[in-house]
Amino acid sequence: MKWIGRFSGYSANSFRKDLVSGCIVGIVAIPLGMAFAIASGVKPEYGLYTTIIAGILISLLGGSKFQIGGPTGAFIPILLAIVMQYGYENLLIAGFLAGVFLILMGLLRLGSLIKFIPKPVTIGFTSGIAVIIFSGQIGNFLGLEGVERHEYFFYNMKEIFLRMSTLNLYSVLTAGICLAALILTPKYLPKVPGSLVGIIVSTLVAAWLFPDKITTIGSAYGPIPAGLPSFAPLELSWDRILTMLQPALIIAMLGSIESLLSAVVADEMTGTRHNSNRELIGQGVANIAAPLFGGIPATGAIARTATNIKNGAASPMSGIIHGLVVLMIVVLFAPYASSIPLASMAPILMVVAWNMSEYKNFKHMLKTRTGDSLVLLVTFLLTVFTTLTIAVQAGLALAFILFIKRMSGSLAVDKVLPDHSSDKAKVQANRVTEERDCPQLGIYTVEGTLFFGASHVLEDLGQKLLADQDLRVVLLRMSRVPFMDTTGESNFTSLIERLMQHGIVVVISGLRSQPKELLLKTGSYAMIGQDRFFEHTGEALNYALENLQFNKCLGCKQFAFRECTGLSSTGSLRQHIS
Template identity: 75%
Template sequence: MKWMGRFSGYTADAFRKDLISGCIVGIVAIPLGMAFSIASGVKPEYGLYTTIIAGILISLFGGSRFQIGGPTGAFIPILLAIVLQYGYENLLIAGFLAGIILVLMGVFRLGVLIKFIPRPVTIGFTAGIAVTIFSGQIANFLGLRDVGRHEYFLSNMAEIIKRLPTLNIYSILTACICLAALILTPKYLPKVPASLIGIIVSTLVAAWLFPGQVTTIGTAYGAIPGGLPSFHPISLTWDRIALMIKPAFIIAMLGGIESLLSAVVADGMTRTRHNSNRELIGQGIANMVTPLFGGIPATGAIARTATNIKSGAVSPFSGIIHGVIVLLVVVLFAPYASEIPLASMAPILMLVAWNMSERKSFAHMVKTRSGDSIILIVTFLLTVFTTLTTAVEVGLVLAVILFVKRMSEILTVAKVLPDHSSSNDKVKAHMVTKEHDCPQIGIFSVDGPLFFGASHALEHSGLQLKDDQGPEVVLFRMSNVPFMDTTGESNFSELVKRLTHRGVTVLVSGLRPQPKELLNRSGCGKFIGEEHFFEHTGDALNYALGKIQGHKCQGCSHFAFRECAELSGNTPAPLHQNIS
């Protein structure tokens, strides 16, 4: 099988490296899996089950050799909103449907499309998600009691303010101990997972110095069951599918983006190349299977993937081993995890939010004070104050509008004449003046894509040509038109017909294959006439000079072309064979 090629030439030394990295990443993933599931509004064991099942399947079937899959912080606001609005069982259905969507995207090779999402949109919603995660942990950090969970940011902030009188000093102390461990461990013990040290130290301190004074996983969610994940069938009906298809699509889009970003990071660290479509298929398979065991949606985890690479991983076996390690811990030590204080989880998620905030990129893009800055800020604010769905939709619409505006500004239509002082008599716009302009031949350079957003430039040129005293021949130089859509073709065709109706001969030079093919399909090419298409402007101008009325040249003082001297009765001049 094709995917087995990633294991070709596998050696015992490679397995040793994968075993070490898999163990390290597995230990890192345990507290994160529980923290992400709790923040998403579900029991902590479901995050562990996701880490086990999705982690193994993504490594087996994905398109990156080093990808580590599992629950991630980016999903927290979406999953929490789904749980609050639809319930846990419907979350499983949404995850399953998202898996199907991801598989279909991979099968139909749509992985490349995700890369076209504008950077301001991705940075905006990533920073917004970071704010949502951070703010969502304030209550656990402070040990507030009876805090209701709401879908929207302002409601959650109001709830926290309302519950401030229930502040628990022991929870704050526990959280600060964990936070200190998270900050100091990388400095003094760089090879030891900081989150694991933070949880162990803060849990032991809380159990020893002030037992029963802080809320734990066990008191909040019940004991974490040991043993293997049990089968959790989901009830698929058409009504439920219709209800959850939109949330599923959002999960699939975000999961695809996050996974491919993680794979790109892995490529940069290892100088390898992932297979985008196969990665989507692997992610899809994982998200279809995980809900059948109660797991939540999963995606590629950038931080854990980077840890996997830095720990020496050489193949997808490290990801499989990471899932097995988590499974062993669940089987052997699940009861002890129930004693972990929720206050110990809060700093871990806050640090995750800080690291994923894209703060440097955010600040840099804001400083540019460009249209991208507006897209970034709008997407960020909508992510925080409304929903991720709304934020991405509005962000993409704004990005499209900005793109169309920029592209429309690129298109220029300028009347030009040869500059005899330049090599090959290159045509330039500044040569056209009131005293220097041929009354019978109009040369127009069209530069830029001719599409729906730029039609006004062509229409403007048409207005300039409505005068009854206009030229006998109009030559359009279109070598710099890389693309033409049907709107651009329609506007150009209308202009050609308007000119032809007035008796003007229309010539076209340098037309590229795509625009020419479109003109031929629409019939405009036949209307203009094949003999009126030229590869070079010089040939088109020679043709144009043969179509003008010679008597009108008598007494003309414009002398726009070298031939004008001869046509007006003065000294002969050579034809424009080399005009470009």
């Protein structure tokens, strides 16, 4: 019923909108699909098959009304590394297993967890991937011969430098024509896909003016077969599955991040709301199906999704139509694509890399010069110079450490006293001075999250309190502690136990629901004593004053409380009250 609900109120006018947007996005997807496949180290037709199979299934089964799925630039470094290390057949297995992981993530309702990945990490690895994609196309742009692909950035740059003597001016001219079309088309023909114009114009110029002078898709990969992609079952074995589990998990993680980011962009553009767990399940089914037809891993494509929305898409039908359009063009015109020069594909990927680099956000975050800037730089540099796996793990670890450091610094314990100059006599830290401070009673406001990263704050407080020989009562104001974890509870209980062992009475006020429930579960609430807990500070203060050694109040000139005037002269709280 939910699937049908996405088409509620669907009309002939809605179909017309979907037909227009689907056709436009389908045309846009064709050169991108081939380019992403080539950059990933596989034949261009596999990118087209992915666009068809995964594109249709993601729109049909996903959780976003406007999502367009297919091969994306974000996958290029990962897929290329897998192809180089394990081969194309094992890449299909990795994609299949990634689909299984994505379905499990959706069933376990992990879709909402993706939003907790820090933005510096996502911007860092996205910008790093953009650098890898851009640099990977320099060879094709310049028409260099004999360039070998390597897994690491440094060796790829070294390879380009060593092959610079083979520069082909015809390739540079072809790439320049395509690049000019990519830049000028949006300005003068905004409704026409610039990538399609660039490929057609540059291919025609190359075929007319200097045929056989540059490398084409056909000369590098063979002719693109026309017709439907054929079904081919995967050769699964336990050894292959175990070998490809880690690459599959990496694909699934990146695919989930990319697809949900794309869905969020779609929500912002349309005012709708996607179902993240359903989106993961749809992505999973698509990635299980695509390898069975030779397709590579797919995810939500932000740029194509935005194009879909801008051209008036009304429902997921536009994404289905986009896949069918690609299928029709492959059946009718695939052989002609073999004549496309690789130099024509290079500028398309370079522009994709530039658009996905998030250079504005990158620059803005660097300017803040905070811990987030460090996380951004570390993730970016590790993505470029090592692997995406290492980069994301290091970025998340560093972000976690910095978060813990910031959170631990947010827990504060201040000694306070009532401000008698105000009508309500609210407690304030600035009322504690050398001339005004009770030797026997210490009132402390605890503010912040009491968790494992803030244990040192309670340890320091304990040492300070136990060093005071005159201290008899401690009142802890806990109303500003919203959360306490088990480590925080353990440290909190340990502090109170040590104080009680030294004969100090501990009184607690304003304990909130979550810390109270935890103390009840661990038994610490009963250990401290129910009579020591109060809802309001005033009630707790009255109880605390009753537990002072009144003979020590005689002659005291601190006058920290209103009651101190009577206690100093009589030494009896009860007499003062009466």
